[in-house]
Amino acid sequence: xxxxxxxxxxxxLQEGESSSLNCSYTVSGLRGLFWYRQDPGxxxxxxxxxYSAGEEKEKERLKATLTKKESFLHITAPKPEDSxxxxxxxxxxxxxxxxxxxxxxxxxxxx
Amino acid sequence: NAGVTQTPKFQVLKTGQSMTLQCAQDMNHNSMYWYRQDPGxxxxxxYYSASEGTTDKxxxxxxxxxxxxxxxxxxxRLESAAPSQTSVYFCASTEGGVPxxxxxxxxxxRLTVT
Numbered sequence: 001x002x003x004x005x006x007x008x009x010x011x012x013l014q015e016g017e018s019s020s021l022n023c024s025y026t027v028s029g030l031r032g033l034f035w036y037r038q039d040p041g042x043x044x045x046x047x048x049x050x051y052s053a054g055e056e057k058e059k060e061r062l063k064a065t066l067t068k069k070e071s072f073l074h075i076t077a078p079k080p081e082d083s084x085x086x087x088x089x090x091x092x093x094x095x096x097x098x099x100x101x102x103x104x105x106x107x108x109x110x111x
Numbered sequence: 112n113a114g115v116t117q118t119p120k121f122q123v124l125k126t127g128q129s130m131t132l133q134c135a136q137d138m139n140h141n142s143m144y145w146y147r148q149d150p151g152x153x154x155x156x157x158y159y160s161a162s163e164g165t166t167d168k169x170x171x172x173x174x175x176x177x178x179x180x181x182x183x184x185x186x187x188r189l190e191s192a193a194p195s196q197t198s199v200y201f202c203a204s205t206e207g208g209v210p211x212x213x214x215x216x217x218x219x220x221r222l223t224v225t
Contacts, residue, residue, distance in 0.1 A: 009151075032211040043115070043201050043216030044154075051211055087154070089214070097142060097161045097207070098169070099214055103153035 003027050004090050006102035013109050016077050021105045023088035024070040031096050033071050035064050036087040038104070044087055078109045113137050117202050117217035124192040124224045132187040132220050134202030142207030143185035144214065145169075145177060147198040154201065160185055161207055192224045 007022045023033070032051055036044035048057040050066040057064045061082060063074045073086055085104045092098070118133045136143065141162045146154040146169075156169030160179040174196060176188045185204075189196060199221050203214040 004153075034211075034213050041218070043203075043218045044214075046213040046215065049211040049213055089154075091211075096210070097159060097167075098156065099144075101146075101154040103151060 003100045004088060004102040006086075006088055006105050008105060009103070010106045011108070013075075013078055013107070015079055015109055015111050018074070018076045018078070020075070021073040021086055021107070022070060023073070023102055025090045025100075026069075027090075027092055029093040030090060031093045032091040033066055034089045034091070034099070035062075035071070035073055036089065038085045038087055047086075075107070078107075080109050080111050083107055083109045115202055115204055115215055115217035117200075117220050119220060120218070121221045122223070124189075124222065126193060126224060128192050129188070129190050130192065131189075132200055132202075132222075133184070134186065134217060135184045136202075136204040136215070137183065138204060138215065139182070140204035140206055140215070141182070142205050143179065144203040144205075145175075145185070145187045146201045146203065147171065148201060148219075149198050157187065157200075189222075192222075194224045196222065197224045198222060 035047040038044045048064040053068045065072050085106045087104045089099045089101045115136045144159040145157040158177040160166045163182045178186045199219045201219050203216045205214050206212040
């Protein structure tokens with residue numbers, strides 16, 4: 001059973017067209033939820049950590065939010081350089097040494 | 112600041128050959144990880160080392176072995192490579208034991224087994 005699910009698998013936006021990516025998780029006892037950006041041929045690059053429902057973090061055009069069962073990555077007025085794959089990962093209290101990843105959302109922003 | 116360094120960047124093996132993927136981190140992290148990434152399947156954990164001297168299996172350990180050589184280095188060995196092990200392999204590290212401490216990744220080793 002998938003513990004972390006991301007949607008959509010792929011998203012194509014026009015430059016300036018805001019949207020949101022979703023990450024949902026099925027296991028209780030969240031210790032941390034992480035968002036990463038991955039460019040082609042590179043390793044994932046850390047963006048945010050969220051700990052509890054209601055928390056929000058922002059960085060430039062990106063804002064991450066967290067509820068009890070899902071997180072959203074909101075992209076406001078995206079630019080072509082925001083094109084990448086965005087991954088989320090969760091860490092649970094029952095085994096905080098393990099991180100469980102979703103399969104990612106591939107974002108393509110067209111000029 | 113190098114972060115997490117993986118070698119080699121690319122490798123082509125024939126079925127049955129063996130090889131070792133090397134990983135080193137310079138952030139004084141306690142925990143280190145090996146993941147594989149395949150299209151549509153996300154990152155899957157092969158093995159991890161929560162601290163120097165310990166290793167544990169992840170989701171997909173079959174066909175792999177690991178060695179935590181010291182606090183900085185964590186290697187992944189394929190004893191007899193199979194085409195199903197064609198993938199991109201990522202090493203990562205984190206402080207360990209600190210709530211919300213993220214994983215830091217290397218840039219991967221792209222392995223093809225023919």
